[in-house]
């Protein structure tokens with residue numbers, strides 16, 4: 001998560017240092033747990049981490065690590081390791097580079113600590129299911145698949161029930177593989193902290209409603225790391241309090257994230273990690289702030305404390321990537337109006353089909369409904385081999401010109 | 404007693420009918436609709452609960468894309484999407500599927516999931532139904548969910564297409580089981596003597612099953628198989644296997660399956676949709692034959708029997724649950740590579756053809772590990788990645804020839 005230095009026209013966010021420290025400590029702790037009796041579980045970004053935290057299992061996120069590798073421009077070399085084993089270069093680059101890193105211990109932090117078991121939740125994609133099956137074979141460890149039925153139009157009661165029951169199966173799985181007992185009390189505590197963290201994170205993101213905005217989505221991409229990896233812990237709550245107060249004082253002092261903010265745009269899809277700094281500067285130079293995105297809000301879920309399991313099931317099933325294009329459209333539309341955006345930038349990400357297929361339709365729906373323009377740029381989140389910087393720059397500039 | 408010429412003439416008739424159908428896949432559905440006034444429901448995936456659609460009085464017709472240069476779907480699907488989705492959508496948008504009253508999407512991969520949305524928003528058919536199958540086919544919660552989702556589908560279909568009563572559903576299940584048994588028999592006969600039917604024709608026969616009314620397909624199959632059995636002149640033990648997946652794998656399969664000298668090289672095909680008839684004809688041409696396969700338009704379509712003496716929804720759930728799993732489904736208790744190895748050795752295949760769509764994630768993720776399992780057993784294989792609409796037979800020919808050479812040593 002080190003890509004923020006030198007985002008020149010930006011005013012540096014002071015809390016960044018605390019965030020980095022938090023993440024460094026987390027990774028040192030997780031890596032130090034390897035080979036001890038503290039269990040480590042690899043989990044997908046949309047997975048119900050609260051169960052792990054409640055059982056003192058250390059969660060490790062290959063996707064967050066993937067973003068790190070991408071931001072350090074090490075994605076390609078790691079992906080090539082997997083390609084050498086026969087994995088097609090059309091597969092999700094997070095998966096490819098993660099498999100590469102597992103084998104070579106490559107990447108900016110020398111790879112992730114070995115998992116004792118895996119928790120895969122397919123609410124973000126079916127890709128993670130296949131990817132984690134490979135990890136399970138490679139590490140010879142058990143895998144739990146939390147299967148969250150995709151929601152096309154209707155939320156069916158039997159789907160919620162299915163996920164709720166799997167929460168219980170997950171508890172049994174964790175008890176078996178940790179030898180520990182699950183405590184509903186402790187779980188409720190963690191869920192409460194999770195909700196609190198998520199609430200604060202939402203409030204941080206909402207500060208971008210102010211004009212000029214105190215933060216851009218490039219900041220959000222960097223500062224989302226704790227809510228993804230450590231939600232449910234008190235440290236996260238503390239951290240987002242700090243970040244929120246910094247954003248509020250920015251608003252008070254009239255500090256804007258980009259100089260002379262003129263245009264406000266929404267970002268769709270995962271960041272282009274290896275290009276984030278350049279893109280951030282490009283938009284800033286053109287007095288354009290990316291005020292919100294569909295990616296960091298994916299974690300803005302509600303968990304109700306009176307029935308944590310059922311609301312957990314609903315929350316995890318209803319996240320952005322697990323709903324149909326028309327339901328996504330409603331959320332996108334809400335972002336456009338809430339953040340008073342002048343248009344949308346879509347990253348058509350060849351790695352991520354559930355995020356990208358449907359964008360062409362979404363784009364025309366946005367323009368039809370709001371009259372606002374949409375720019376689609378073709379890239380890949382961590383594999384830079386197909387990326388054309390000059391082309392993207394020209395298209396972004398032309399787009400802003402047209403606003 | 405029929406004489407030999409009569410036998411082959413009859414087979415030729417049946418085959419040319421089925422071949423004509425596969426060449427113009429929707430002629431049957433169009434004619435059926437004209438003839439019966441019934442509804443035609445398109446579907447993409449072999450997991451679709453066809454029996455329920457059939458019991459509602461509609462004709463399920465499988466869409467498998469086609470070899471075409473896309474013109475309209477490019478505005479909806481990026482170029483990094485599999486050609487099955489891209490050409491399928493192109494057919495819909497171009498009006499080639501105008502005979503459809505609706506479509507049933509079954510949850511499998513990320514691409515199909517999004518295609519369902521895009522299809523619903525753009526293709527403009529009256530009925531659009533999703534069957535959100537579980538991603539995993541194991542565990543009590545998944546089993547219960549599967550049954551309830553199928554029951555919910557039955558209800559939704561009942562409202563939009565036609566009511567589905569238990570009696571009709573049981574009749575459909577029996578009809579579909581009969582079809583599976585006959586298809587399994589076709590595979591059994593080909594294992595005994597691949598010469599009875601080249602693989603392009605055999606796979607066409609299977610593909611045709613998903614395009615026409617099962618009763619009619621059963622009749623054609625019976626005729627075809629009867630002719631083949633007669634040609635094998637009494638060598639056939641007769642009788643139909645009741646569990647096609649289990650049959651032919653163990654001892655009996657081994658004995659039947661031993662390749663004879665001078666025969667074509669037996670290959671096993673792995674992939675999703677196999678609709679490249681020219682490719683298969685080329686394989687036959689250069690001296691190979693796909694004796695058995697795991698294509699979802701092939702042996703996986705024949706699947707396993709739906710038990711007939713249980714609740715009909717449970718019966719359909721069982722055949723989805725117990726069948727050889729598609730790589731989209733998570734089943735830890737039955738390792739896919741091991742299942743494939745068993746079937747490959749049971750079929751007497753000497754080599755494997757991976758025939759996969761470019762951009763197909765589920766298959767691409769499984770390839771390295773299945774390939775490794777084959778390597779460890781010394782089974783040579785060839786990995787081909789194709790896109791419908793740009794298949795180059797001459798280029799593929801060289802590669803298939805190289806595989807056959809490796810096998811022949």
Ligand code: SF4
Pocket residue numbers: 063092093094095124125126127128270321351352353354355
């Ligand atoms: S990038 Fe997309 S395909 Fe890859 S793991 Fe994330 S959600 Fe799944």
Ligand code: SF4
Pocket residue numbers: 485486487488511512513514515675731760762763764765766
């Ligand atoms: S399983 Fe593969 S071929 Fe089938 S729709 Fe999905 S990506 Fe395409």
